[in-house]
Amino acid sequence: MGLRDILTGRHQVKGPAPDHLFAITTAYITLESEYQIEPAGIAAIVFQALATSEFESTLREMEEVVTATGGESGTTVETKEDSYGYRWMVLHNPQGAPSVEDLAVGINAVSSSIETAGHGERLLCAVFAFKDARGRGIYFIYNYKRGSWYPFVPDPDRAEQRLSERELQLKAQMSGEMPIEPELERWFPLWGIPI
Numbered sequence: 001m002g003l004r005d006i007l008t009g010r011h012q013v014k015g016p017a018p019d020h021l022f023a024i025t026t027a028y029i030t031l032e033s034e035y036q037i038e039p040a041g042i043a044a045i046v047f048q049a050l051a052t053s054e055f056e057s058t059l060r061e062m063e064e065v066v067t068a069t070g071g072e073s074g075t076t077v078e079t080k081e082d083s084y085g086y087r088w089m090v091l092h093n094p095q096g097a098p099s100v101e102d103l104a105v106g107i108n109a110v111s112s113s114i115e116t117a118g119h120g121e122r123l124l125c126a127v128f129a130f131k132d133a134r135g136r137g138i139y140f141i142y143n144y145k146r147g148s149w150y151p152f153v154p155d156p157d158r159a160e161q162r163l164s165e166r167e168l169q170l171k172a173q174m175s176g177e178m179p180i181e182p183e184l185e186r187w188f189p190l191w192g193i194p195i
Contacts, residue, residue, distance in 0.1 A: 020147045021108055023178035024128055024140060028100045030177050031130060037138055040129035041098030042090065042195045045110045048122045049087040055119065059087075062113040066091065066106045073102045080194045086124065088194055103128065111144065120144075127152075129195050138170070139193060140178075148181040149174075152190060160191050 031037040049055060059079070066077045066089075074094035081087055091106045093099050107126045114123055123144040130138040139152040151170035155161040167187065171180050181187060 020149070020179050021111070021126065021142055022104055023149065024142070025101050025104050027140075027174055027177040028128075028130075030174070035173060036133040037130045039098040039100050040131050040137075040195075041093035041095075041103075043100075043103035043107055043126065043128045044088045044090040044193075044195045045107050045126045046086050046088050046124040046190075047114060047119075048085070048124065049081075050119065050122065055117070058113060058117040058119070059089075062110050063089065065113070066109055073097075073099055075099075075102050075106060077106070082192065082194065090195055100128065125190075127190065127193060127195060129193075138166075139190070141188075141190065143181060143186065143188075146181055146186060148179045150181040150187040152187070154189070154191070154193075160189075162189055 028039055032039075049059070063077050063079065066075070074097065076092045078090050078092070079087060080090060089110055091103050093102060111123055111126070114120060125144060126142040128140045128142075130140065132138055136156050137154060139154075140149055141152050142149050151167045151174070153163040153166045153170070155163050174180060
């Protein structure tokens with residue numbers, strides 16, 4: 001807490017840190033080589049859309065940019081709405097050719113466009129999908145408001161249950177590779193991830 005925070009009675013929230021987002025582009029190498037956790041070739045950015053023509057125009061332009069930049073690599077983009085009213089922009093690598101780097105560049109292009117349009121507060125998180133050696137889903141979630149990552153491992157055998165012990169194990173394994181959120185109560189589950 002700084003002097004300005006004391007005088008104004010406010011605490012400044014940590015904002016987006018694009019360099020922290022790109023930590024996934026090196027961390028996945030450790031996930032693959034040491035822990036047999038493979039990238040699934042899919043990632044998404046989640047945001048709260050505004051029902052304005054300006055915001056929708058920004059989204060269309062952003063989708064065109066991501067599609068154009070992903071043209072060489074074959075990355076495709078689709079948009080989905082979830083049951084809570086949040087918009088998911090989902091990026092897919094071509095089958096059998098996962099590229100965490102391409103996905104991170106695409107996600108960063110989307111978040112940068114939203115921020116440039118003055119809607120940075122609408123960004124929620126980015127989600128990168130992985131699979132362990134048994135084919136179970138593991139997600140690394142980047143919280144834009146905190147500028148940090150956390151693992152999310154849903155239990156494949158029980159609805160809306162998570163494998164907390166596995167998440168803590170991943171925290172210990174990856175904390176040297178990427179900025180992991182230290183406050184566990186901020187490790188929000190994302191049930192029904194459309195990726």
